[in-house]
Amino acid sequence: MSVPNWEMFDKRATAAEKEIVYLKEQIQWLHQNITNNTSQTVPDVNKEEFEKLQQENIKLKHRIAILTRTIEAERNKASAMSNTSQSNIISINDTLCEIFRKAITAAYPDVLNPPVIVTTSNNPKFGDYQCNSAMPLAQQLSSSGNKVIPRNIANNIMSKLEESPLVDKYEIAGAGFINIYLKRDFGQLVLSNWLKIGEVLPPYVKKKRVIVDFSSPNIAKEMHVGHLRSTIIGDSISRLLEYLGHDVLRLNHIGDWGTQFGMLIAHLQDKFPNYSTVTPAIQDLQAFYKESKIRFDSDEEFKKRAYECVVKLQAFEPNITKGWKMICDVSRKEFEKLYTRLDIKLIERGESFYQKRMELIVKELESKNLLEEDNGRKVMWGEKHGVGIPLIIVKSDGGFTYDTSDMAAIKQRIEEERADWANAGQSLHFQMLESCAKKAGILKSFHRVHHVGFGVVLGEDKKKFKTRSGETVKLIELLDEGLKRTLQKLKEKERDKVLSEEELKAAQESVAYGCIKYADLLHNRNHEYVFSFDKMLEDKGNTAVYILYALTRIRSIARMAKITQDELRKHARDIPISLEHEKEWKLAKVLLKFPDLLLDIKKNQAGEIVKVHIGRLLLTEATAMVLEKCFTLLGLKPVARM
Structure with missing residues (x-):
């Protein structure tokens, strides 16, 4: 069966809708003229002009009626094809x-x-x-x-x-x-289709090319709790957009360029002079970075060499480039461990990627007379000159800045990646970047850009989340602590006595990582929230533990009845979902809201199931499917047994 040509329907309906807006504006203008004419004294009324306006008004309304029917016809075609192909809900x-x-x-x-x-x-x-x-x-x-x-x-x-x-x-x-x-018949039809297909399908939306920015950690520095929210929120946004059918590019804008690399490479040369032939043991990059920073701040000779290394790196001198790649690789492997544990997939694109593009964007902005001299620097103002803080495009020493790479990045995303919609940035900086990109003609009116802001993570003392020694909490240590506490909870509930070693480990990881993600997404994105493992791991209320366990229990009903998911899908072809009881219908209506009671079992004295209400069991399976889809969009990973 052919796939509906949604693009065609969109273009036809959108064109008709735009014309309707224009015609309605014309009618408003005509109404105003007619009103003005009729409010004049009788001798001043130009009857011929008045009748002409009225006739024009009638014609425009007739045209609107035709266009409205056109839109309706196109939408009906799209809806019919959608229902026939079962490609959307x-x-x-x-x-x-x-x-x-x-x-x-x-x-x-x-x-x-x-x-x-x-x-x-x-x-x-x-x-x-x-x-x-x-x-x-x-x-x-x-x-x-x-x-x-x-x-x-x-x-x-x-x-x-x-x-x-x-x-x-x-x-x-x-x-x-x-x-x-x-209509209950409608509810039965929709839920039955989900079961037959084996998937809760998304509603139709117009597809876009979307770019989502993630954690943006810096090379040679460990990821900390400050990277937690952008990682989790970015992943959930991406999952939702991907599910709706958008073409999503998940980007991790890595800090892999700049002065700190001159500092790191100069320190590498001194500590491991043969690094070009023997790979040094610099696994603890954080310590290595601190050592180089101390030297950079206290030793003028070292600082001079560090700046020389930066120049050589920007010129892609082979030996210097090798040291840079080595440092980046060590750091990248550490980042990947965290992303793997959190089940997050993304594409890394460091600031180094934009080096040549930065040179080009500076020339472009200069050619458009958009840069101003400011104490030896070259700065750029947004559309409202003098409002806010200007972007520093070129430093007084001729070097580039984060502002330069951000301008090059937004140009690359619009012109090379062909993005329709981008999500990124820090609030105030993002506003100025957006304004400058519009002024430079990079961002057009039809491009959609969003800053997805969020509040900070607080400790249980309601202060910025730090270790007892006052240091920033490392993300790897946070995840390890989550695993440790989750295992304790599972053992308190004696789950280790009924689960296999493999099942226990799966449950431990599902709950630990799930509770961290869900606690973050549960709160208002723009507000701060208190990070508390005790509250996250509660098995009552609105917690990941509770909802994950709810799904596990729903799935266990079919297991108790010794009916597999595949068998349920087959039953869905000839047995209607039970929606006769008011509570069943109430549950079904909740499920039907996804794009926008449990099994009635009787047992004999031996505890064996002697009667299965397949229609209601199908309803539990539809419920489980919706829950599973919701968990997938949130980045939670359910398990069969808990």
Whole structure:
């Protein structure tokens, strides 16, 4: 079966929508002219001009009606192909919004951009969803001088609503709310499709090329707790975008260039003079870095040699380059250990990658007269000159800065990687970088750039998370501590007596890394949060332990019934999911919200299962599939037994 040409539908619908916006603006202008004409005294009214405006108004509205039908037809084609190919799942909210948009437009064709408000109902007495458009629409209509009752508007909208495979019934309540009740048949169909396919499919979105920046550690320095949030948040964002079908480039912008490397290489030359032929034992790069930094700060002769090494490195002198690569490789292996443990995949791209591109961006900015002299430096202001802090593009000694590499990086991502959307940066710096990139013509209006900010991690004393000695907590030590505490918890629960050694290790890693990730993602991204292993490892409440265990228990139901997942998928072809009970339907409606009770078992006295409610078991499997997908997007790794 052919794959739907979503790009074609997008282009047709978008073009029609743009034309509608333009035509509505024209109608507004015409309305204004008509109003102005009719407000004049009778002798001044130009009847011919007035009639001409009215005729033009009618033509434009007719054109809008045609375009609206065009959009609807294209969307219906896309929806039909989507359902046929089973390539996406339906967003209930979007579908209901479209149903009501159509009804409101039919009921009130003269209203420009009518409010379409569909919300989830918190009380089952008022339906599963509600359309709350009548009240704001009444205000909009009453502003012209004719008072309209919201309930009458709701009745008019109801009269234009068409049948839908999603909706069982509509009813008007209160001042003019329209309650919406979903069809159970629809719920059964969607959940059955998930089971038949064996996957919870994503809703359709327009695909984009997205670049996400991650931890950005520095070579020769160990990753610490400060790298935790950008790593976890970046991974979760990437997982979500990838699941939706976007082309995601996960980048780790490594600090592998600059003065510190001259310092490190000069120290390497002194400590291991034969490093070009014998690989030195510099596994403790952190200590090696501290040694070189002390010399750099206290020894002028050493500092001079360090700067000379920087110049040679930037000129790619072979012997110096070999030392640089050696240092980078040792550091890179340490980073990789951490990323492997956290199940994070990314592509490293150091500042060294942009060396030649930095030279080119400086020439480009100079040719556009965008650089200003400032005490021997060359700086660049954003679109609002004098606002904020300028980017330092060239230092007074002729060297480049982080600002230079960032400008080269954003140009490379837009022009070479063809990115539509980029996520990166530190807040204030990012704003200035974005402004300068727009001024230089690198970022266009259609490019989307986002700074994903986050709060700091605090210790249980509510202060910046540090060791007892006051040093920054190393990330590797944090993960090790998580493993240690998780194993203690599992043994307290005597899980070591029922799990094999392999199962215990899998559970230990799942819970340890899962609780660290989930605790980070659980909190408001922009706020600080207190890091507490005791709270993370609680088996009650909103914790990784609780939700991971919930999935494990759901999966165990099928195991107890001696039915495999493959067998359940086969049953889904001819046995309907059980949604007869109100609680089953309530659970199903929660699952259906994913894009936007357990097994009824009876046992004999020996504890053997004698009756299996396959329909309800299918519901538990659909629940498990949704939970699994959610865990995948958060970067949590469930286990079969805990």
